[in-house]
Amino acid sequence: MVTCLGDLFYPEVGERIVRLLRRLGVAVEFPAGQTCCGLPLFNSGYHEEAATVARRTVRLFDGDTPVVVPSGSCAWMVKHEYPGLMKDAADRAAATRLAARTWELSQFLVRGLGRSRFVAAVRGRLTYHDSCHLLRGLHEAESPRVLLRALAGAELVELPNADECCGFGGSFAVRLPDVSSAILDRKLAAVEASGADCVVACDAGCLMQMRGGLGRRGSRVRALHLAEVLDVEGEPS
Amino acid sequence: MATKAEFLGRIRAEMARTPGLFTVAAAPWPARPGERLALLRRELAERWPATLERFARELERVGGVFHRVASPGEVAGLVADLARAGAMERVVAWAPGALGLDLAGPLAARGLSAVAMPEGDVAASERTRLREVAAVADLGVTGVDLAIAETGTLVVVSGAGRPRSTSLLPPCHVAVLDREALVESLEQAGLVLEAWHDGEAGPAGGASINFITGPSRTADIELTLTRGVHGPKELHAVFVEQGLARPRHG
Amino acid sequence: MSEPEVATPLRERTGHALRDPFLQQALTIATTRFIDLRREAFGDFPDGESLRDRARAIKEATLQRLDHHVERLVASVESRGGHVHYAVTAEEARAIVLDIARRSGARLAVKSKSMATEEIHLNEALATAGVTPVETDLGEYIIQLAHERPSHIIAPAIHKTRGQVAELFERELKRPAAPDPEALTAIAREELRRRFLDADLGITGANFAVAETGTVVLVTNEGNGRMVTSLPRVHVALMGVEKVIPSMSDLMVFLAVLARSATGQKLSVYTSLVSGPRRGGELEGPEEFHLVLLDNGRIAQIAGSLREALACLRCGACLNVCPVYRQIGGHAYGYTYPGPIGILLTAMLNGPRSVKDLAHASSLCGACADACPVRIDIPRMLIELRREVDERRIAPRGERAAFRALARLLVRPAWYRLTARVARVLQAPFVRGRTIRRVPFDLGEWTRTRDLPAVAPRTFQERWAALEREGR
Numbered sequence: 001m002v003t004c005l006g007d008l009f010y011p012e013v014g015e016r017i018v019r020l021l022r023r024l025g026v027a028v029e030f031p032a033g034q035t036c037c038g039l040p041l042f043n044s045g046y047h048e049e050a051a052t053v054a055r056r057t058v059r060l061f062d063g064d065t066p067v068v069v070p071s072g073s074c075a076w077m078v079k080h081e082y083p084g085l086m087k088d089a090a091d092r093a094a095a096t097r098l099a100a101r102t103w104e105l106s107q108f109l110v111r112g113l114g115r116s117r118f119v120a121a122v123r124g125r126l127t128y129h130d131s132c133h134l135l136r137g138l139h140e141a142e143s144p145r146v147l148l149r150a151l152a153g154a155e156l157v158e159l160p161n162a163d164e165c166c167g168f169g170g171s172f173a174v175r176l177p178d179v180s181s182a183i184l185d186r187k188l189a190a191v192e193a194s195g196a197d198c199v200v201a202c203d204a205g206c207l208m209q210m211r212g213g214l215g216r217r218g219s220r221v222r223a224l225h226l227a228e229v230l231d232v233e234g235e236p237s
Numbered sequence: 238m239a240t241k242a243e244f245l246g247r248i249r250a251e252m253a254r255t256p257g258l259f260t261v262a263a264a265p266w267p268a269r270p271g272e273r274l275a276l277l278r279r280e281l282a283e284r285w286p287a288t289l290e291r292f293a294r295e296l297e298r299v300g301g302v303f304h305r306v307a308s309p310g311e312v313a314g315l316v317a318d319l320a321r322a323g324a325m326e327r328v329v330a331w332a333p334g335a336l337g338l339d340l341a342g343p344l345a346a347r348g349l350s351a352v353a354m355p356e357g358d359v360a361a362s363e364r365t366r367l368r369e370v371a372a373v374a375d376l377g378v379t380g381v382d383l384a385i386a387e388t389g390t391l392v393v394v395s396g397a398g399r400p401r402s403t404s405l406l407p408p409c410h411v412a413v414l415d416r417e418a419l420v421e422s423l424e425q426a427g428l429v430l431e432a433w434h435d436g437e438a439g440p441a442g443g444a445s446i447n448f449i450t451g452p453s454r455t456a457d458i459e460l461t462l463t464r465g466v467h468g469p470k471e472l473h474a475v476f477v478e479q480g481l482a483r484p485r486h487g
Numbered sequence: 488m489s490e491p492e493v494a495t496p497l498r499e500r501t502g503h504a505l506r507d508p509f510l511q512q513a514l515t516i517a518t519t520r521f522i523d524l525r526r527e528a529f530g531d532f533p534d535g536e537s538l539r540d541r542a543r544a545i546k547e548a549t550l551q552r553l554d555h556h557v558e559r560l561v562a563s564v565e566s567r568g569g570h571v572h573y574a575v576t577a578e579e580a581r582a583i584v585l586d587i588a589r590r591s592g593a594r595l596a597v598k599s600k601s602m603a604t605e606e607i608h609l610n611e612a613l614a615t616a617g618v619t620p621v622e623t624d625l626g627e628y629i630i631q632l633a634h635e636r637p638s639h640i641i642a643p644a645i646h647k648t649r650g651q652v653a654e655l656f657e658r659e660l661k662r663p664a665a666p667d668p669e670a671l672t673a674i675a676r677e678e679l680r681r682r683f684l685d686a687d688l689g690i691t692g693a694n695f696a697v698a699e700t701g702t703v704v705l706v707t708n709e710g711n712g713r714m715v716t717s718l719p720r721v722h723v724a725l726m727g728v729e730k731v732i733p734s735m736s737d738l739m740v741f742l743a744v745l746a747r748s749a750t751g752q753k754l755s756v757y758t759s760l761v762s763g764p765r766r767g768g769e770l771e772g773p774e775e776f777h778l779v780l781l782d783n784g785r786i787a788q789i790a791g792s793l794r795e796a797l798a799c800l801r802c803g804a805c806l807n808v809c810p811v812y813r814q815i816g817g818h819a820y821g822y823t824y825p826g827p828i829g830i831l832l833t834a835m836l837n838g839p840r841s842v843k844d845l846a847h848a849s850s851l852c853g854a855c856a857d858a859c860p861v862r863i864d865i866p867r868m869l870i871e872l873r874r875e876v877d878e879r880r881i882a883p884r885g886e887r888a889a890f891r892a893l894a895r896l897l898v899r900p901a902w903y904r905l906t907a908r909v910a911r912v913l914q915a916p917f918v919r920g921r922t923i924r925r926v927p928f929d930l931g932e933w934t935r936t937r938d939l940p941a942v943a944p945r946t947f948q949e950r951w952a953a954l955e956r957e958g959r
Binding site for chain 2: 517520548550552553554557558561575582583626629645648649668669675676679680683700708709710716717728736738739742743750752754756759761763764765766769771772776780782786790794
């Protein structure tokens with residue numbers, strides 16, 4: 001599942017993931033006709049509409065192949081909210097099955113495939129920002145860090161208050177832009193204080209927010225998706 | 238203004254809509270706190286030295302001062318020393334029967350002005366006067382009904398001869414306890430409170446029970462910790478090894 | 488509706504807070520300190536997690552049989568010689584307290600910090616009726632002198648500096664005051680001591696009420712709760728009806744998590760258990776004890792969508808960890824209860840219309856639910872509130888139309904792909920490299936402070952065919 005932000009804004013991330021998985025021996029399929037998981041609708045309270053979108057996605061991903069999602073929030077939506085949104089029992093059963101075989105990327109690599117040793121696609125010091133849905137929704141703080149710590153050619157430094165929100169929050173970022181930006185300032189100040197050359201996240205929403213803020217500041221620090229810093233040994237992509 | 242029946246009616250109307258909404262079912266606490274307490278007391282009797290050590294440690298952590306004397310007779314000397322160190326003169330104390338100790342005489346002998354509170358019912362005008370006495374006192378001496386080791390907490394129950402003000406109005410509070418008061422945890426304290434309510438001979442049956450964990454404090458101005466805002470600035474706990482001659486309860 | 492609607496728009500209120508450099512600094516220092524203290528307190532408390540579960544379970548079990556526990560509480564209070572009153576609305580609650588004040592001839596009332604009395608705006612009503620209310624919690628005293636409202640549930644005056652407090656004391660108390668917390672505290676002690684001894688009426692809230700024993704429980708650090716419940720002739724405790732808990736053993740579970748969550752203490756300094764008026768033989772204690780049970784929107788939530796919020800202990804932990812609260816502080820929320828839990832409580836008290844904007848004042852990061860001692864799922868209920876705001880057509884028509892249009896787009900992949908292509912054309916004048924630095928209309932809210940990524944020259948879906956071939 002590529003997710004809307006991944007599809008429209010960060011297609012390179014999707015490409016890297018496909019190549020990475022293939023090099024790990026995983027065959028990758030991409031069901032056509034994907035749009036968005038419906039999280040923006042759900043979070044803003046438009047639940048019937050979100051359910052319609054979700055039902056379509058459940059059908060699109062019918063089968064028994066694991067589904068890998070490059071964004072913690074979208075993975076959380078599928079895993080935690082899809083089943084409850086379905087009114088019809090058959091739909092709910094299908095959503096529950098989908099939820100069970102849906103993985104956020106870092107979790108899939110570490111917990112699904114048991115792979116944690118990669119080489120760095122970027123040089124220097126990395127720091128990691130916990131995205132809220134991955135951390136508190138999927139209770140995952142370890143997998144991304146396992147990957148980054150084991151990364152040959154780069155050094156992981158802990159981000160002070162890594163578990164604090166970046167201020168994105170979907171429509172929140174435009175409904176209360178000043179508050180959202182103030183939260184982002186705090187996050188970016190921590191990123192810059194960490195001395196890292198790049199901040200890694202596992203959520204397209206956080207990346208959009210942090211990249212947007214860093215770009216505007218003219219910062220030398222880059223905000224990258226996890227997939228953008230992982231390479232398989234010997235075969236740089 | 239609603240009546241009790243109307244108010245409960247509103248609650249019941251809503252409760253009728255709750256089935257299936259809550260994930261947790263009511264799990265009643267085991268009954269017979271008295272029996273459970275008797276069992277607990279036997280266990281505590283064997284472990285008291287460790288309990289006392291933990292109590293002293295926790296008390297000091299919250300800013301209290303721990304003292305230990307061998308006999309009740311040594312308490313007056315200790316109180317007099319504390320008073321002298323803090324340039325304090327006026328002492329109020331619980332009634333001798335409630336405290337298990339008569340302090341007024343020995344303290345007066347040491348040059349302090351000491352008032353022991355009366356144990357029986359007194360007239361309203363006398364109550365007002367005694368409150369003023371407590372309000373201007375420098376130091377108040379009370380007993381302790383429970384001492385909770387886990388948190389360094391002193392539990393005092395109000396009642397005849399045990400005014401609430403003694404541990405509240407003077408800037409220095411000295412609490413005298415013995416091993417009978419010690420419990421290990423909040424959970425055990427809860428059990429004792431239930432047993433008292435359940436008809437076990439509770440202490441003196443006043444309407445106010447206070448858990449005191451350290452001196453009065455505030456951090457309301459710029460989060461700066463300041464002691465003694467309304468209650469005492471100083472808190473001392475005096476442990477009497479040989480025990481106090483108080484009527485036992487629980 | 489118990490609270491007046493706030494006239495200034497939320498955006499303006501938050502803007503105000505964000506532009507106040509002192510407030511910003513105070514908020515950062517205070518919330519960071521509280522976060523650290525809480526973390527330490529639970530860090531060396533191995534039973535903490537299971538006690539949080541138990542605390543939540545007790546609340547849920549109690550709410551399921553609330554009628555029984557309330558009846559029990561009433562019977563116990565009355566058997567101890569106390570009086571119980573029932574208030575469905577804030578107005579009724581005020582009338583009950585005023586009536587008690589009138590009958591007892593009270594002129595001066597001392598108060599121990601209580602969110603419930605704030606919620607019903609009792610002080611204004613008392614003053615109008617000729618009773619002077621004096622707040623005695625130091626923080627509350629400061630903001631009362633300043634004619635302000637609390638900005639934090641447990642640290643009401645964190646928005647004031649020592650210098651501001653000293654100036655305030657000099658102006659209002661007409662005495663010299665040095666800008667030193669110790670000296671200022673001593674002044675407050677002296678001023679308020681006289682008030683405690685002179686007051687006719689003591690007014691408190693209740694952190695808990697134990698049904699079994701008819702006991703109102705007050706938790707304070709300063710000792711003002713003890714003063715207020717011991718010295719005046721009459722004691723009135725006002726509490727939300729959801730504060731009832733069954734037994735003393737239950738109380739201990741809550742005490743073990745409450746102070747740790749609020750201030751990082753194992754226990755607050757004073758936990759006062761008050762059961763009715765002064766008993767025979769006692770020197771002090773009120774002649775009359777009144778318990779006012781307050782509904783004010785709570786009962787309707789027993790089976791309502793906000794029912795989890797009835798478990799709230801008012802510890803303030805969710806405020807400290809909330810990234811939004813940490814930026815805007817309590818006043819910007821506009822109602823009595825600030826922070827993420829405050830949005831839910833405001834909706835409970837004043838209906839969903841009152842939070843049509845506030846419901847969106849959260850990034851849904853979930854830090855609040857993590858910090859909550861009784862694990863209230865605040866983000867889920869905020870989403871639920873947003874849903875109600877939509878369903879009851881409180882949300883602006885334009886917004887609702889936009890989201891419905893988005894939904895239609897997302898189930899029609901051809902439209903979705905077309906939109907991407909159209910966006911690429913429209914964005915062209917604004918794109919520099921792969922980012923957009925400024926756009927008109929609503930998205931301008933984003934680009935005022937942040938670059939916006941441009942729709943990629945080729946989306947992932949458009950790249951897939953090539954990528955698929957590469958894999959063969």
